[in-house]
Amino acid sequence: xxxxxxxxxxxxxxxxxxxxxxxxxxxxxxxxxxxxxxxxxxxxxxxxxxxxxxxxxxxxxxxxxxxxxxxxxxxxxxxxxxxxxxxxxxxxxxxxxxxxxxxxxxxxxxx
Amino acid sequence: xxxxxxxxxxxxxxxxxxxxxxxxxxxxxxxxxxxxxxxxxxxxxxxxxxxxxxxxxxxxxxxxxxxxxxxxxxxxxxxxxxxxxxxxxxxxxxxxxxxxxxxxxxxxxxx
Numbered sequence: 249x250x251x252x253x254x255x256x257x258x259x260x261x262x263x264x265x266x267x268x269x270x271x272x273x274x275x276x277x278x279x280x281x282x283x284x285x286x287x288x289x290x291x292x293x294x295x296x297x298x299x300x301x302x303x304x305x306x307x308x309x310x311x312x313x314x315x316x317x318x319x320x321x322x323x324x325x326x327x328x329x330x331x332x333x334x335x336x337x338x339x340x341x342x343x344x345x346x347x348x349x350x351x352x353x354x355x356x357x358x359x
Numbered sequence: 360x361x362x363x364x365x366x367x368x369x370x371x372x373x374x375x376x377x378x379x380x381x382x383x384x385x386x387x388x389x390x391x392x393x394x395x396x397x398x399x400x401x402x403x404x405x406x407x408x409x410x411x412x413x414x415x416x417x418x419x420x421x422x423x424x425x426x427x428x429x430x431x432x433x434x435x436x437x438x439x440x441x442x443x444x445x446x447x448x449x450x451x452x453x454x455x456x457x458x459x460x461x462x463x464x465x466x467x468x469x470x
Contacts (some may be wrong), residue, residue: 258371258454260416262404293373295406295414303406303414305371308362332461339461343369343454350450351442353377 254345256290259310261340263301272334275326282322288313300336307345314342362388367401368419374449383445386437393433399424399427411447417454425453 265272283289288309297303308314317323332336376383394400399420407413419425428434439451 258369258370258452259450262416291362293414295408295412297408299405303404304417305373305414328391328394331464333466335459335462337463340459341369341456342458343456345452345454348451350448351446352448353442353446 254348256345257311257314258343258345259306259308259314260341260343261302261304261338262341263302263304264336265296265302266334266336267300268333271358275329279326282320284319284349284352286294286313286317286320289317318321363466365459367456368422368425369456370417370419370425371454372413372415372449373452374413374415375408375447376413376428377387377445378411379444381444382440384438390434390437391432393397394428397424400428422453437453441460444467 272328280292282292283306284292288308292304292306294302294304308317391403393407394401394417401418401420403415403417405413405415419428
């Protein structure tokens with residue numbers, strides 16, 4: 249995701265999926281769509297491996313935006329179903345981003 | 360990873376691997392081993408998907424420990440080879456963890 253001027257905030261969501269699908273992909277896509285329309289949303293990075301272990305980091309301009317997104321009704325329904333069906337375990341960490349750096353290769357593969 | 364009392368620090372390393380192996384797995388394992396022996400190291404979570412997109416989050420007690428790990432000689436060699444061979448792109452963000460919560464299912468699969 250693009251890198252705004254720090255400080256801004258990150259929500260680190262580390263999770264272990266269950267084996268049950270039951271609408272998971274649709275929910276995940278819908279939550280990404282809905283979340284990205286929220287005030288204060290800056291970007292999202294999400295990776296899940298073949299064993300169902302995932303890390304999603306969403307970025308926000310301030311803590312109030314994170315709280316507001318947490319309390320969106322449709323998101324709360326997804327959170328509840330996450331606990332009852334989709335996730336074996338998860339951890340959520342709210343962080344203040346204090347510094348950042350980035351690296352991109354040039355077109356020819358050299359740094 | 361276990362959740363210490365906040366505040367503590369997180370380093371979010373989001374990366375895209377190249378297709379080149381050339382010792383990548385050995386390096387990744389060695390860096391996790393070496394990093395976990397550093398003063399101030401608290402834990403690590405790492406996920407990479409089949410497309411080579413990865414997020415690794417390491418947790419530290421303070422910024423000084425993060426700086427010290429960045430400057431360890433063997434780690435600096437790995438960083439340089441990361442830029443020339445293993446990573447197409449990456450972003451590093453240093454964050455202060457301000458709040459956290461966790462969820463675990465009970466043994467019978469119910470929350």
